[in-house]
Amino acid sequence: MTSNNHSNDRSAQQDARAWAAFTGCSYQAALRQIQDPLAQGVLGKRISARQLIRTLHEHPVIGGMIGDPEDGFILGEGGFYSENGWSFDGKNDFIELALIADTLRMFSPLATGEKPEVGSYSLKHTVEAFLSETPASYVSNGRLIWAAAVLDLPLEESGHGGPNLLIGIPENEHDYLFKMSRRGQVRPKAHHYRPPGYEHLSSALDRCAAGEPAGERWTRPSPPAEEPAPFHDWLIAQAGRNEPIGDFAADYAEGIRTSAHRIARTADELVFLLTEIHHSPEAYDAAREAIGEWLGTMDPSPGIRTVQISSDHQEVQGYGAGSGNVERFEYLCPCGDGIIVEEHDNIPGFREHSHFIKCGKCRDEWRLIKGRPVYDWALEPVF
Structure with a gap:
């Protein structure tokens, strides 16, 4: 046994003792959860049971007790200042939290200064739909917030009171996962808002469900360089115009927001995009007018090429x-x-x-x- 393996074993044992004491399960039950393949971290390091416990005591938003320690934590199963405390089954609690944390890791970090806008209650439904074939097929509002706090995601009160918090993940990426995971939703036809870790985590969960190893741990890629999109930027800017080009631009912008279609970085790409999606004759005419106006801003006109x-x-x-x-x-x-x-x-x-x-x-x-x-x-x- 290498010293690294010994260190990992020792860390797991310490976590198991802490988790058993915290949740009231046996040491063996806690150790089994902590050593479960689904709890080892697919998109990042295995979360620590001791870190989970510390978070409930020390986190600047959800850490601490309601009043007297016997009253319980500020966070419970129902969420922020929940009337329901924690209800541990002693079988899958740690695995569930590890899976929730991995799912939250798939998203891009918020840009500097960007405020959280995704509500924990909506997000918890999306996460449990994504994890429906795992032990985390049910995700409580409180456990979603707890996992987000452990990952140091931005958390804010909504301003409306109640048990829900705003979670710091990109709203458009959450919308993508919502549509990919929830039954009855029209799946995205474009993937510009797909969370960076989505494909890796989905594949790893499929392998685990088949009894295979999860595979190598994901390394978060560097943010891609911003691709120039002069025509797209120009078209989006026309959305306020009160005439056909403005109406078409507004519909185009909405399709980008909802991942209904891909981005047309050039006028050529818009022409091809129109052959891929359903549109009215009026929309086609407005698109042709927009392309003509765009080409008219350049001398000589570069024209367009088709596929x-x-x-x-x-x-x-x-x-x-x-x-x-x-x-x-x-x-x-x-x-x-x-x-x-x-x-x-x-x-x-x-x-x-x-x-x-x-x-x-x-x-x-x-x-x-x-x-x-x-x-x-x-x-x-x-x-």
């Missing part, structure tokens, strides 16, 4: 001047019902390059920008 859907390359012998090839590329047209064709006859003596819009609707509403090489074609709206 390539097929390509073909054929070698040919030629006609006495040598062999060559014929290339054909097809791209989705803006409305999604036709194609844009790009062709190249690369045959000595017969070189020819052409492109055209093979869609009646888009031929009326879009044009290929003149003066650009065929390989570098681009479209702009016609008004």
